[in-house]
Amino acid sequence: MPATLLDDYALNSPLRNKNNQLKLGLVAAALLVGVSSTSPVAPLFIALSMSLATIRFGKIPARFYGELILAPLSFALFGAAIILLFFGSGPDIFSFNLLGHQIGASAAGAELSLLVVSRTLSGMCCLFFLALTTPMVEIFAVLKGFRVPDSFVELSMMIYRYIFVFLEVAVRMRHAQAMRLGYDGFKSSINSLSILAGSLFLRTWEQGEKLYIAMDARCYDGKLSLFEENRPIKIQELLAASGYVTIIAALAYLSRGTCLF
Amino acid sequence: MSLLETKNLSYTYPDGTPAVREVDLRIETGEKIAFVGPNGSGKSTLFLLLNGTLRPSGGEVLFCGKPIRYDPRSLRETRRRVGIVFQNSDDQLFAPTVRQDVGFGPANLGLARSEVEKKVDLALEYVGIEGLKDRPPHHLSGGQKKRAAIAGVMAMDPEVMILDEPLSNLDPAGSEEVMELLEELNQRGTTIIISTHDVDLAYRWSDRVYLLADGKVADQGRPEEIFGNSRLIFGSGLRQPMIMEVYDEISKRELAPPGKKPRNVPELVGHLRPPDLRWMRVPSGTEVGETIYPGRTENGDPLLDQSGEVRVIHLQGGRAVVEPLHRPTRIGRVIVYNTDRQDDQKLDGLLEDGTIDLVGVMGTRSRAFAERHGICADIASNVIDKTILRALCGDAVLILTNGGMVEHSRRRIEDYCRQSGILIEVAVINGKALEER
Numbered sequence: 001m002p003a004t005l006l007d008d009y010a011l012n013s014p015l016r017n018k019n020n021q022l023k024l025g026l027v028a029a030a031l032l033v034g035v036s037s038t039s040p041v042a043p044l045f046i047a048l049s050m051s052l053a054t055i056r057f058g059k060i061p062a063r064f065y066g067e068l069i070l071a072p073l074s075f076a077l078f079g080a081a082i083i084l085l086f087f088g089s090g091p092d093i094f095s096f097n098l099l100g101h102q103i104g105a106s107a108a109g110a111e112l113s114l115l116v117v118s119r120t121l122s123g124m125c126c127l128f129f130l131a132l133t134t135p136m137v138e139i140f141a142v143l144k145g146f147r148v149p150d151s152f153v154e155l156s157m158m159i160y161r162y163i164f165v166f167l168e169v170a171v172r173m174r175h176a177q178a179m180r181l182g183y184d185g186f187k188s189s190i191n192s193l194s195i196l197a198g199s200l201f202l203r204t205w206e207q208g209e210k211l212y213i214a215m216d217a218r219c220y221d222g223k224l225s226l227f228e229e230n231r232p233i234k235i236q237e238l239l240a241a242s243g244y245v246t247i248i249a250a251l252a253y254l255s256r257g258t259c260l261f
Numbered sequence: 262m263s264l265l266e267t268k269n270l271s272y273t274y275p276d277g278t279p280a281v282r283e284v285d286l287r288i289e290t291g292e293k294i295a296f297v298g299p300n301g302s303g304k305s306t307l308f309l310l311l312n313g314t315l316r317p318s319g320g321e322v323l324f325c326g327k328p329i330r331y332d333p334r335s336l337r338e339t340r341r342r343v344g345i346v347f348q349n350s351d352d353q354l355f356a357p358t359v360r361q362d363v364g365f366g367p368a369n370l371g372l373a374r375s376e377v378e379k380k381v382d383l384a385l386e387y388v389g390i391e392g393l394k395d396r397p398p399h400h401l402s403g404g405q406k407k408r409a410a411i412a413g414v415m416a417m418d419p420e421v422m423i424l425d426e427p428l429s430n431l432d433p434a435g436s437e438e439v440m441e442l443l444e445e446l447n448q449r450g451t452t453i454i455i456s457t458h459d460v461d462l463a464y465r466w467s468d469r470v471y472l473l474a475d476g477k478v479a480d481q482g483r484p485e486e487i488f489g490n491s492r493l494i495f496g497s498g499l500r501q502p503m504i505m506e507v508y509d510e511i512s513k514r515e516l517a518p519p520g521k522k523p524r525n526v527p528e529l530v531g532h533l534r535p536p537d538l539r540w541m542r543v544p545s546g547t548e549v550g551e552t553i554y555p556g557r558t559e560n561g562d563p564l565l566d567q568s569g570e571v572r573v574i575h576l577q578g579g580r581a582v583v584e585p586l587h588r589p590t591r592i593g594r595v596i597v598y599n600t601d602r603q604d605d606q607k608l609d610g611l612l613e614d615g616t617i618d619l620v621g622v623m624g625t626r627s628r629a630f631a632e633r634h635g636i637c638a639d640i641a642s643n644v645i646d647k648t649i650l651r652a653l654c655g656d657a658v659l660i661l662t663n664g665g666m667v668e669h670s671r672r673r674i675e676d677y678c679r680q681s682g683i684l685i686e687v688a689v690i691n692g693k694a695l696e697e698r
Contacts, residue, residue: 011400137357137397157357164399165351210352213314217345218366218417219337224356 006068007135013058015133019231020142022241027130029245033252034122040114042252043122049244050125058133065132069124076120080113087112136160154224162207170200262326264290264452265311265343265421269320272303272310280306282476283320288421288454293447295463295484296456298473299498304456305348307473308423311454312343341370344419348426350406351398359385359401359409360394366417384412388442404435411442421452428459440466464488464502465525472497485522500642504529513654538574543581549573552586593618593652594686597670600630601663602691611659611690612636618656621648623670627661636661645673652685667692 010016015023030050034043051069055062087109095104140160143153173196177183182192265288272281281303288294296304309315311322313329313336321328329339347353356362363384367377385391388408390401398406407427414422427443428436440462447453457463463470463484470487472479474497480487488494488502501509505522508529512519516534523529547553552572571583596617598608611617621640622631631638640647640658648658648670660670667689674687 007397008400011397135397137395140357157361158355161355161357161398164397168399207352210347210349211355213309214347214353214355215365217312217314217340218413219340219369220365221337221369221371223368224361224365 006131009060009064009132010135011137013060013133015058016135016138017231018133018237019233020134020138021145022233022237023130023134024142026241026245027126030248031123031126033245033248034126035119037119037252037256038115039252039255039258040118041255041258042248043115043118045251046122046248047118047125049248050122050129054125054129054132058129060132065128068128069121072124073121076117080117083113083116084109157224158211162204162211165207166200166204169203170196173199263287263323264325266323266326267311267320268323270307270310270317270322271319272306272315273318280476281310281317284476284478286471286478288452290420290452291447291450292452293443293466293468294452294454294471295467295469296454296471296473297458297460297463297487297497297499298456298479299458302473302497303476304473305425306476308345308425308454308456311421311423312345313339314345337370341366341417342419343421343423344414344417346407346410346414346422346424346427348429350403350410353410353413354398354406357397358395359390359398359412362398362409363394363413363416366413370417380416380418381412384416385409387415387445388412389438402435403430404432404438407431407435407439408442411439415446419451421454422446423454425456426458427455428457428462436462458499460488460494460499461502461504464505472499474498484524489522495641508532510650538582538584540580541571541583542579543573543576543583545579547573547576547581549576553583592683592685593654593656593658594688595648595652595658595660595670595674597660597662597667597687597689597692599663599667599689599691600624600627600661603630604691605634607690608634616657617659619648619651619658621658621660623660623662624664624666627663630663631661645670649674649677649685653683 030046034046037043051065054060055065084105085103089106089108092104092106093110095102097103137160140153140157143156144150174183177192177196181188183189265286267284267286270281270284270286271279273279284307296307298304306315310317313322313331316331323329324339324342329335354362356365360381364377364381367380372380381394382391385394388411390405390408390412393401393405393409398409401409411422411424422443424443427439431439443453443455444466455463455467465484467484469481470484471481472487472493479497480490480493484502485505488505491501494501504525508517508521508523511517511533517529517532518534521532523532543553550573552570554570570586572586573581573583575582596611598611612620619639620631620636621644622628622636622638623644628638628641638661640651644660644662648660651658652674662670671687671689671692674685677683678685
């Protein structure tokens with residue numbers, strides 16, 4: 001595998017072995033509180049605590065986590081800058097003249113942009129917490145638990161598995177092409193890429209046939225066994241989770257309407 | 262009654278290409294069978310016929326004396342009893358985790374959940390990867406994947422386990438582990454069938470070998486019979502097992518008794534015979550390790566029928582065990598013929614006067630050349646090594662080759678002469694300059 005994927009971190013995270021429903025519930029609650037909060041205090045607290053939990057308890061390398069969060073954060077900051085300059089009314093905090101136009105930021109605009117950034121950040125941190133501690137293979141069990149149709153779950157299980165098989169095939173093909181200068185210049189890159197896509201499609205077709213034989217050889221009868229690990233929620237875990245949700249909810253309630261500017 | 266049997270089994274692909282032609286197999290319970298044959302000889306197709314995945318276009322497959330039937334119910338039963346492990350583990354491991362994959366078979370047999378879990382744990386423990394059961398297959402190494410695939414078939418308790426190229430893409434340690442696992446399974450009573458190109462493995466491991474060529478059984482029998490038939494083996498694009506080759510060479514040199522075919526290194530070593538040791542009288546004052554030239558005793562009797570120096574290994578009274586340092590050998594010679602510059606008269610002359618014992622052909626162009634001239638190659642692979650070996654046994658060998666390989670062969674043989682101190686005469690015909698050495 002060329003690079004480690006999110007899923008690989010999740011597979012090795014110690015939090016993988018915690019009850020999935022609990023994790024899911026916790027993240028859902030934090031997500032809701034974060035995006036519905038009217039002040040940036042609670043979302044910022046959620047972002048911070050979720051990041052800490054991911055790095056500390058989930059054993060995710062801080063550097064990797066930082067890089068991961070940087071991408072959505074830069075988007076959010078860019079959006080926030082625009083909100084800061086063009087939205088809100090009231091007394092300006094600062095203003096400047098750009099080509100004869102008076103552009104300035106009001107306190108309300110500042111408040112709004114901070115809120116947007118903090119909400120985005122809290123949402124992202126919550127989702128990353130889930131993504132980095134719950135591998136796909138656990139999600140299938142959760143889906144099944146939520147009564148998602150079997151055929152859908154089974155199909156997604158196989159698709160998940162073969163993503164990696166074909167990823168490897170694609171990487172190998174790409175290397176083979178690059179080795180013979182297939183990506184030397186724009187035109188040949190386009191050409192090579194189309195060949196790669198085409199042969200990958202044929203490969204998936206072949207693999208499908210082989211898969212059918214392989215399943216048949218083991219008496220396929222419409223059952224893809226799914227072992228949902230029985231992981232009872234420990235009382236401490238439940239208490240900690242509900243405590244956390246109470247704290248963030250209280251924080252959001254108490255800090256409602258708080259202005260920082 | 263045989264466990265698995267085929268009668269006149271044939272299979273033709275939908276496009277009309279025959280893949281398996283009139284194959285008769287007879288496999289008994291508990292046997293270890295190896296199918297060897299070149300690529301495209303129909304091994305994989307034959308395997309898919311054996312568990313009912315493919316329907317024969319002629320003949321039949323019998324399991325426990327009864328022909329297998331192709332209704333869904335009977336097929337399930339056949340597939341449970343005849344398990345197949347595919348060559349590429351990724352074709353077989355389709356579930357997101359190892360445990361789910363191994364549980365696939367038992368779950369589809371309709372076993373209860375706890376029963377399935379028990380079988381899965383048992384199989385994983387047996388193949389030694391119980392610690393990896395929650396891993397997705399793409400986190401496993403090649404050897405681990407292979408073992409997971411074997412566990413998946415094992416969990417269904419098959420009576421026959423068929424493995425298509427079980428060792429392809431495995432490192433030596435991984436191969437060894439898989440082979441041990443198969444040995445263990447066999448000890449438990451599972452009949453094991455493998456296909457392989459690895460002649461060393463097939464020779465060492467199997468009870469019986471089926472040699473497949475062109476969709477037909479070219480021969481079958483005990484490994485020493487099959488691999489001992491060098492004509493058949495080379496004709497099928499295979500080579501002799503290394504052990505057998507080594508044994509043949511040392512038995513020709515009378516370092517091992519002829520006619521016994523060792524199947525592994527210890528057996529080979531067991532057959533080794535010490536070189537010509539003999540008792541002789543030695544002059545007083547001789548010490549162990551000393552090299553003496555026997556010549557004649559004081560009485561004038563010849564001591565040895567051979568002349569030459571001997572080394573004293575053991576002393577007892579006036580007699581000693583000695584080892585001759587020079588064994589009289591008849592050394593053959595080598596002629597390297599450059600097929601790039603054709604001189605048919607010279608070649609015909611060489612071949613007709615009967616001094617050449619063997620012909621070796623090296624290189625694609627030379628092979629075509631040999632075919633054009635109707636010359637049958639005695640040595641077709643690993644030509645230089647085998648030429649040296651044959652020359653050491655006193656044969657005259659003609660090598661047909663071309664281009665840079667002409668010089669290369671001469672150099673290799675001369676290097677060997679320099680290192681061993683044995684002189685093999687090498688002549689190059691049509692080389693840059695005719696060199697006689």
